[in-house]
Amino acid sequence: MSFGYRRFYRGPVAAVIFDMAGTIVDFGSRAPAGVFVEVFRRHGVKISLAEARGPMGAEKRAHVAELLAMPAVQARFVERHGRPSAEADVDAIYQDFIPLQIETLPQFSDLIEGAAETVAALRARGVRIGANTGYNREMMEVVQAAMARQGLELDSAVAASDVPRARPYPAMCLRNAAELAAPAVAACIKVDDTIPGIEEGLAAGMWTVGLTWSGNEVGLAPAEWAGLPTERQKALVARAEARMRAAGAHYVIGSVAELMPVVQAIEARLAAGEQP
Structure with missing residues (x-):
């Protein structure tokens, strides 16, 4: 008889790679959504916040292209400009997006409650910290500087412009893993509040953790979220969780503050020989 043997990682979690907006800063991921609405308005096309949030997590030029590809948004563009959009329009909107986003980022770079404590707990376990x-x-450097001023330093930070193809492709996560000297991708956890971010982590062969109420899937400011009736909160979380699980997330939690029990659960699964 012939037998094959499989090599697999059974050590501890070595690295956690976070998304930024909606995950460790900017509760509700409000900075990019609002800017997309405004920059499209400046180009004569009205989009809703819900539409702006649809492709969230993607590289921002690709986000513009995905918005223009939405039939309803494209119809409004044609109505306003008398022709379908072209690549030049994607470029023009994106170029206007850049300075507007940079201008607004400092207002939306507060750490999400529990982020600093979670990172400290991870470091105490010897886990290295990355973000993309x-x-x-x-x-990214504007946000990273704001995080540092609040006491949260990263061991690796990768922007969408640093790789040939960003989310949902795995390049950013894999670059993080290399910079963090991870012994295997199975030793890494990707934490994200967007569907493309979960898909990115899965494509990289990592454990994935989706976030619900702190990020893009709910999309509310802290006071707005806190002011909702409990039943409404539960309904929004249930919808967000269903979407995250449908995207393949291994775990789904409310916010980064709830991450440590998941890390412990993943380490138990690794020790038992399970892989992402």
């Missing part, structure tokens, strides 16, 4: 984002490097 749909922002370009210039935008």
Whole structure:
């Protein structure tokens, strides 16, 4: 008889790679959504916040292209401009998006409650900390500097503009893993509040954790979220959780503050020989 043997990682979690907006900063992921609404308005096309949030997590030029590809948005573009959109329109909207996003980022870079404590707990276990984002490097550095001023430092930070193909492709996560000296992708956890971010982590062969009420899927400011009736909160969380699980997330939690029990659960699964 012939037998094959499989090599697999059974060590501890070595690295956690976070998204930025809606995951460790900017509760509700409000900075990019609002700017997309405004920049499209400046180009004569009205889009809703819900439409703006649809492609969230993608690299921002690709986000513009995905918005223009929506039939309803494209119809409004044609009505306003008398022709279908072209690549030049994607470029023009994106170029206007960049300075507007950079201008507004400092207002939306507060750490999400529990982020600093979770990172400290991870570091106490010897876990290295990375982050990646749909922002370009210039935008990311604004957010990274704001995080540092609040006491949260990263061991690796990768922007969408740093790789040939960003989310949902695995390049950013894999670059993070290399910079974090991870012994295997199975030793890494990707934490994200967007569907493309979960797909990115899965494509990279990592454990994935989706977030519900702190991020893009709910999309509310802290006071707005806190002011909702409990039943409404539960309904929004249930919808967000269903979407995250349908995207393949291994775990779904409310916010980064709830991550540590998941890390422990993943380490138990690794020790038992399970893989992502």
